[in-house]
């Protein structure tokens with residue numbers, strides 16, 4: 001038996017032992033994916049507040065974003081030819097991790113397999129992967145996992161539930177022009193997914209989170225679309241327990257834009273901070289789970305050669321602070337270039353963010369934002385007996401606060417001191433039963449900074 005076959009067999013045995021036949025969502029053994037390990041992981045996840053998203057795959061070579069296969073109706077037979085030329089000579093996991101850590105990011109989430117179906121890891125479940133199908137022949141996920149382990153930074157895996165190339169995937173509303181055959185075979189497809197997830201959770205050390213995407217591919221189906229049926233349709237009742245049984249502390253997130261389902265441990269918001277819906281995708285509310293907003297640095301997830309619409313450093317800081325101020329993490333995307341290096345414009349902004357976080361990170365990492373709602377002038381984070389008022393200068397200008405801001409916070413704790421975070425200059429304040437006024441020095445509105453921070457210290 002070839003080595004690959006032995007590995008396949010081992011994977012199958014592992015699947016049998018840990019998989020669906022033994023555990024279902026109804027079993028007592030599976031308590032909604034909530035266990036002590038998960039609670040610990042959720043806490044650790046919340047404290048991180050800032051992560052980097054990486055969208056990388058064959059599509060980077062075309063330079064038109066990760067949806068190019070669907071958007072250009074590229075044939076499922078032609079698209080894989082990209083793999084034959086995939087040789088990212090400048091890929092260096094150590095370099096990536098160094099840049100992300102310097103940026104102040106505390107975790108990394110990478111596309112292990114996107115909608116085009118290409119696996120960026122060494123998998124026995126399909127030859128369409130970076131090791132078997134490309135001249136590069138190196139396990140990118142493996143190298144990144146090794147580097148993350150060395151550098152002590154958490155690694156999360158994005159995993160697409162939909163596939164534009166496989167004939168067995170039950171077709172949804174996207175990828176209809178890629179010419180896949182009509183022979184859908186859901187059971188085969190979901191077994192393939194389970195094999196891959198088993199590999200991802202057994203070969204690469206601790207996985208912080210499995211980040212699913214693609215659920216919405218079937219949101220126009222005319223089948224009986226209750227939450228229960230949709231749950232079973234996607235086999236979450238089998239897949240979620242599988243994950244938690246392989247790694248009991250691995251978080252599960254799903255970018256379905258709906259209220260979280262049983263077994264999910266974080267709630268994801270795509271291109272919007274929780275509570276806003278500018279992209280128009282969110283149909284759910286805000287749950288008690290740890291929250292995460294994912295956002296692009298320019299307008300694209302995967303590398304797009306014409307996309308120079310990078311957000312400014314100030315805009316990115318404001319976004320990071322706005323997510324923290326809504327009790328959420330920011331997962332900020334980078335789309336590596338076809339050679340494996342990171343775009344210069346992204347690197348520049350990452351290093352500016354890192355510098356900012358060096359001095360201001362205390363007001364972001366490990367904080368919560370549950371005491372005061374976002375205000376017309378900015379947001380409020382807090383930790384122990386400290387509270388940070390993040391005032392956005394451009395918003396302050398239109399907030400008509402007449403030199404003072406109001407914080408609707410009722411508490412028995414008395415304020416001990418108020419000061420400008422950057423200079424420690426003391427500020428005047430008045431604390432009433434209903435809330436707090438902080439008086440700002442003249443000229444704050446015109447400061448050329450992304451975030452003017454006031455620190456309040458309370459008596460314990």
Ligand code: GLC
Nearest residue numbers: 066067213214255270294301
């Ligand atoms: C969307 C897109 C996808 C991207 C993801 C990131 O769901 O389908 O290309 O990976 O958002 O949030």
